[in-house]
Amino acid sequence: MEDSFNRKALVTIIGWGVALALFFPIFWMVLTSFKTETAAVATPPQFLFTPTLDSYAEVQARSDYLSFALNSVIISVGGTVLALLLAIPAAYAMAFHPTHRTRGILLWMLSTKMLPPVGVLVPIYLLFRTAGLLDTQTGLVAIYALMNLPIVVWMLFTFYKEVPHEILEAGRMDGARTWSEVWFLLMPLTLPGIASTGLLSLILCWNEAFWSLNLTSSSAAPLTAFIASFSSPEGLFFAKLSAASTIAVAPILVFGWLSQRQLVRGLTFGAVK
Amino acid sequence: MATLTLRSLRKSFGAVEVIKGIDLDVADREFVVFVGPSGCGKSTLLRMIAGLEQISGGDLLIDDKRVNDVGPADRELAMVFQSYALYPHMTVRQNMGFALRLARVPRAERDRKVAEAARILQLERYLDRTPKELSGGQRQRVAIGRAIVRNPKVFLFDEPLSNLDAALRGQMRIELARLHEELQATMIYVTHDQVEAMTMADKIVVLQGGSVEQIGTPLQLYHHPANLFVAGFIGSPRMNLIEGRIASAEAGGVVVELPTGGRIAVPVSPGSARPGDTVTLGIRPEALRPAAEGPLAGAVQLVERLGGLTLLYVDLGGALPVIVQIDGSDGTRSHTPIRLAVDAAACHVFDSAGLTMPHLTRHPLAA
């Protein structure tokens, strides 16, 4: 009895210790963002101080947070929606009407995801320049949709695969044709899956920092670019840096917390049987 | 209500033929059971009738109309699946009414039919629950209810009781039989359990390896199995099968000599069999009984007391013990010598190809 009590105490301590250690950098960032610049670099580090919003005000004065944030939202949502639109029919067809090529197509899609973006950066850059897509939201939406398409197809495929065949067959016996099957049965059954796929895609888009840094400069630049602009040596003001980082991360972090249960379901990629 | 006709129906997956030409007539209001070991093609055959599997060859007729190329939605059949396949996001009411909703049946009529089916199946109290709030037996009844409300031409059942525990299975068996009577419907039922086949069927189709072994009423199959396979498959406990040789073969019967001694004269027509041919003698457990003067001598290995009945496993010197079914009040104990008498008229003789030599007289209930 005492043994199991000790064990539980140990698990609690380690569990919370690990969680706090992993979370600490984020916590420290948020804390620093409410300090004055001098307090931010004080040694030893201060845990107690008078909070101030100065840094946030200065960050906002220096660059327009809202326009960056808006770009992030538009590009992430746009890219996700486009990817889902392309992926849903494909995943549906592959899951329910598989041919001998299905497996090959799926694996090939995954392998395209392993092509490093750097490998094709130059041609894409030149193509974008020619097409006038550099520094546009449309350009990034297209890139993000394509970037996430393989993973989105794969996730949806695993969700569709989990739908018991007999349920769809029962639907067919009940008189359902393709469209009523999709609308009355498949959609309600896989909505959680589609939602968590969308969530993951959204997070990946929001945090993407390769294409956004290389293909945008100002008008379409999302928050990743906003934050990169604070990394230059003259930006070595810890409080302001923390404030900028905090507001860049906060939306997706809160979003992630709220949707984590939903997200976890999707993240398994069919790995959990 | 409807009739169903299968004309040399075939199904291949690639180069493998799984249904090898099946002919069958199902009469209106008949309860037909497909039975056979797993992998015999019984479920595939049912799914072909349902329209869930393409038909590779032959004809399928419902009410004398060829429906090979009609989709499952338009065959007007209903199916109860092994896993029940209830729609998890719908309530019981919605599950049962789904087919009617798709068929654009007016709401009032839909509700009336669902209520009627719920009454028959005693599901009224559960109409607003979702499937995961139901027990296995209740889910089973919802699946059946979903079929009933459609008033289909034929009900198809794919091993519907195999996920239930033994007590519930027995209860559902009775309920299904009652339902068949109440609905006056044509039903096709797939199972691997010969008890379900025996108890419910008007007609049993025994399948093996994609072919029909025998079609007949339960008692025809029991008393006059066409071959060794059917003899071994139908009946529980199994028929005892003993290798032997023909001592004499005449029009009035065949005398089989057993390797362990003893001769049994069975009233079957020998056909082309000659004395000296190897045959298999089949004796149902209830056709054997302990008798001091019996022709078979052996020792009791094991006694299984089921209460009303007792099963004796008797070693006659062959590879397998023979099973003897006797009254539960019999006091025979294990590890004692025993002599057995045989009801020769109830024995079967199978030739070396496994085919039954026809009995000279038919059993009165299996004529």
Place this chain on the structure above:
Amino acid sequence: MLVAPSVTVLFLWMIVPLVMTLWFSFQRYNLLDPTVTGFAGLDNYEFLATDPDFWVSLTNTLILLGSVLIITVGFGTLLAVLFDQPFPGRDVARVLAISPFFVMPTVSALLWKNLMMHPIYGIFGSIARAVGLEPIDWFAQYPMLSVICIVSWEWLPFALLILLTAVQSLDHEQREAARMDGAGVIAQFFFITLPHLRRAISVVIMIETIFLLTVFAEIFVTTSGGPGNATTNLAFLIYARALLQFDVGGASAGGVVAIVLANIVAFFLVRSIARRLEV
């Protein structure tokens, strides 16, 4: 055919830049000097192969990939087992532990570089001083280790999430049976839990590999590939060639190498995944 749109789009997305990259890699093409053009043959590749930076970057890419995979899968598995145990406040602790996954790479890089690992103002430095040690200038002294640290912090939560879900799906009766057979905690982990996690681990490895081969923002923000070429991976090398030196031909040759590398890795990964993938 419903698959057609995504296959077509994806195919174009893959093949067009690929062909262009291949084309450029055989060309003399420098954006700074438009007069020098024409077929370069294998010059770009030769230049690349004789460039010590290239081989270093290749090694760096693989070191980064390998180390992060080992750290995240190893600790991820242990943490998954840990968070599978009930303890007070477990749900909150789990949410905290997975938070780094939501932080964009640029931010985590900045955060670690300035607030954590900065020799003067960073937390690590303060801790070192507090116990009387000389603070370490992480990015100068252990640049690769620092980058590995940051990337592992980002990806550990991902591994934890997937592996935790997998651990939770483990049949309790199996574990109880193992206990009846006399398996202790350690034996249970190695003989029951770990085999059960195999499929999930291979998924983690695959997804992480996809992203780790192309790590860019973390290096761009923290070390810019330095000091020297200590943290230059293939992604950063190509970036530097193309957009800092404007040598499109050389960058494209690097791109081709990156693609070949990815395909080699992908070949082995996809083969092992394919066996577990039910299609």
